[in-house]
Amino acid sequence: MSMSELNKSALIIGGGSIGLRHQRLLAEAGVETTVVDPDPKRCELAKKAGAIAFTVLDDAFSSVPYTLALICTPPSLHIEMALACAEYAETLFIEKPVAHTHSDLRRLLDRFGNNDKKLLVGYNLRFEPGVRRVKRALERGEIGAPYFVRSEFGQYLPDWRPGRDYREVYTARKNLGGGILLDASHELDLLLWLFGRPSGVFASLRNIGELEVDVESCVDLHLTFPKGIEAQVHLDFLQAGYQRVTRIVGQEGSAEWDYGKRRVLINRKTRAERMSLDRDVDVMYRAQRDALLKAADGETTIACTLKQAAAVLDVIEAARISSENKTFETITWSI
Numbered sequence: 468m469s470m471s472e473l474n475k476s477a478l479i480i481g482g483g484s485i486g487l488r489h490q491r492l493l494a495e496a497g498v499e500t501t502v503v504d505p506d507p508k509r510c511e512l513a514k515k516a517g518a519i520a521f522t523v524l525d526d527a528f529s530s531v532p533y534t535l536a537l538i539c540t541p542p543s544l545h546i547e548m549a550l551a552c553a554e555y556a557e558t559l560f561i562e563k564p565v566a567h568t569h570s571d572l573r574r575l576l577d578r579f580g581n582n583d584k585k586l587l588v589g590y591n592l593r594f595e596p597g598v599r600r601v602k603r604a605l606e607r608g609e610i611g612a613p614y615f616v617r618s619e620f621g622q623y624l625p626d627w628r629p630g631r632d633y634r635e636v637y638t639a640r641k642n643l644g645g646g647i648l649l650d651a652s653h654e655l656d657l658l659l660w661l662f663g664r665p666s667g668v669f670a671s672l673r674n675i676g677e678l679e680v681d682v683e684s685c686v687d688l689h690l691t692f693p694k695g696i697e698a699q700v701h702l703d704f705l706q707a708g709y710q711r712v713t714r715i716v717g718q719e720g721s722a723e724w725d726y727g728k729r730r731v732l733i734n735r736k737t738r739a740e741r742m743s744l745d746r747d748v749d750v751m752y753r754a755q756r757d758a759l760l761k762a763a764d765g766e767t768t769i770a771c772t773l774k775q776a777a778a779v780l781d782v783i784e785a786a787r788i789s790s791e792n793k794t795f796e797t798i799t800w801s802i
Contacts, residue, residue: 542644567644611718
């Protein structure tokens, strides 16, 4: 009997904002959900949303096997939780980044290797309709051969989660796997998904501003991709407002995805196209949910695989070395 003929169930480790979003959307699709979080208040919120909830992970293993196990903890806990759940779920899903150190990544690779259908990673921008439109434009040659790319993400960290002390959020804490380079690694996955693996990187990582954090708050990268494509990436959690935009310039035009303004602009030498994007972010997360459920049925989807997520971490590792040594670094690949 295939997984599609069985009732599906999901174990969600971490009842924070993203964990509860996954719970809500999975329940919406008829999936039975179980949430594990050490905070009793978060467990109560999960129960009110219709989930079974536990404060201790081992208590959740009495209801096995699960179709999916979703790891929605701070990055420093990703590997331990994934390895603990590996025997109890058909498919594992880890929120980005897949790990926060290369030693942790190696433990994951030793366990799962090239099994792309067993473990997937939460780079959800792949499912955003505007990103999909830009990818189609590249695949169809609508803007000709790409010349260069500029990608930027920025937002003032205290505005990310209103009502919480930003200094307690994992993004602000090195020991939890924080820093803007890991947290905004969506932009790196997006570029690798669109253009393949870069050969090298020159990077500047800085902790500037008055946010009282022990991680980098501002990052600038210059990446060299195949076919002569150059990419500039800027990431920060300092600027007021919200900025998330990627612009690709090619021989015949340009394609710009602006998530803050919810639009895509395709400019050609002969005409221009403007696409407005839905402001409901659940559109993107529903598409990701559907891909995870298909993956549990053995289907291949566009969801980020362990191999692809490892490549993002490899770029980050090279960027850290580049910034420390002030050198252009050739990227070494883990897998």
